[in-house]
Amino acid sequence: MTEYLAPGLFLILWVVHSWLVERSRWRTHALSWHMEEERRKWMQTMARRELRMIDTNIISGLQSGTAFFASTSLLAIGAAFTLLNNTDSFLGIAQSLPALVRTSDPTAFQIKAIGLMLLYAYAFLKFGWAYRLFNYASILVGMVPMPKEEDREAEVESCVEKATAMCVEAGREFNRGQRAFFIAIGYLGWFFGDIFFVFSTLAVYTIMVTRQFFSPAHHAVD
Numbered sequence: 001m002t003e004y005l006a007p008g009l010f011l012i013l014w015v016v017h018s019w020l021v022e023r024s025r026w027r028t029h030a031l032s033w034h035m036e037e038e039r040r041k042w043m044q045t046m047a048r049r050e051l052r053m054i055d056t057n058i059i060s061g062l063q064s065g066t067a068f069f070a071s072t073s074l075l076a077i078g079a080a081f082t083l084l085n086n087t088d089s090f091l092g093i094a095q096s097l098p099a100l101v102r103t104s105d106p107t108a109f110q111i112k113a114i115g116l117m118l119l120y121a122y123a124f125l126k127f128g129w130a131y132r133l134f135n136y137a138s139i140l141v142g143m144v145p146m147p148k149e150e151d152r153e154a155e156v157e158s159c160v161e162k163a164t165a166m167c168v169e170a171g172r173e174f175n176r177g178q179r180a181f182f183i184a185i186g187y188l189g190w191f192f193g194d195i196f197f198v199f200s201t202l203a204v205y206t207i208m209v210t211r212q213f214f215s216p217a218h219h220a221v222d
Helices: 002-022 031-047 053-085 087-095 106-143 150-192 194-213 216-221
Strands: none
Touching (some): 031 053, 031 150, 106 150, 194 216
16 A cells, blocks of 8 residues: 555645645745745846846856756766666665665666656756746846936836746746755655655655745745
């Protein structure tokens, strides 16, 4: 029974957590939502600044961080592929570990490795798309007219709205990629058994919810 309960719980909590912080009525209390509001304020402040070097440097920093996680995702996919190609070796090692580890079926082990690979592939897609969106955001920021051009106020507002929407969407995609990275830690518990997988999944999601709604970082921008 637990062989179906554990992965089912993992997927259900992934969907529930995503809904909670992105679409539920409680999303306005999440740290991610508060930071989206700060991004919107940032774009409004940027529009009134004549010197945009500050803003372009911030976007460059966001791109660099996103590129780092995208590269890390590829390395993680390679590591998961190594698990898949060396099943017998890892199963041999598992037999010498404590009684908690009971992974003797090569097929089950390979299914878990494929699942881990797909999880990191999902993260790579999110980080890769976020990197591109930050690139688009930098272009849209460059299109915003200078504040001294008073006869272009309507155009300024339109350009700011576009830059804001792109920046917010880039942040959301980055958050989804990071979410996949975090829950991958819980997923690793599956290699130690179904019961361990349930507890590791619950622990990771508890930490993620706490960070979104009750952490010092949340209170800093609330």
